[in-house]
Amino acid sequence: MVVFYEGDKVEIGMDLDMYQMLDLCRDAKAKLRKKEFEVPEYAGFIFSPPLIGCRKKLSFSCDNDWLNLVNLWDYVVHHIPIYMLT
16 A cells, blocks of 8 residues: 655555554554654545546545445555545
């Protein structure tokens, strides 16, 4: 999985079926801090669904959104972009 933040990106390896939003927040912050980004304590996420021609960004803030992402993952050849918001 790739998380984009302020023009940069970090890759996070995970098992989608066992991962949760809390894990994503923790891992994204840790990896961004290693790259010397100042990451706020509370940040939000959105993602772009893998539908052709869809430029809509979907909410990514709770475990139900996580389940939505996992269900969409079956249609993905590469990755689903996830954006961290401050």
